[in-house]
Amino acid sequence: MTDEQIKTLVLDELGKIAPEIALDQIDPAVDLRDQIDLDSMDFLNLMIAIHEATGVDIPEADYPKMASLDGCVVYLRSRIKEA
Numbered sequence: 001m002t003d004e005q006i007k008t009l010v011l012d013e014l015g016k017i018a019p020e021i022a023l024d025q026i027d028p029a030v031d032l033r034d035q036i037d038l039d040s041m042d043f044l045n046l047m048i049a050i051h052e053a054t055g056v057d058i059p060e061a062d063y064p065k066m067a068s069l070d071g072c073v074v075y076l077r078s079r080i081k082e083a
Contacts, residue, residue: 001054001080003073010072013049017042028069056080 056079
């Protein structure tokens with residue numbers, strides 16, 4: 001998967017969880033929970049959706065690495081190559 005494909009996948013899943021957000025306004029370097037006011041349940045649902053879409057296990061200890069869109073791309077890029 002390319003970085004753009006990963007970014008699109010994460011944004012698509014995020015859009016399903018929080019359809020009211022403007023996906024084109026997301027700053028990829030800023031914590032998603034802060035900039036779009038995701039609560040912990042929404043964030044957990046995002047992690048589950050990404051896991052289901054990619055097959056990548058994301059342990060709770062790694063959630064901080066997935067806090068921003070850029071972080072998701074970096075984390076998933078390395079994990080998808082390992083799979």
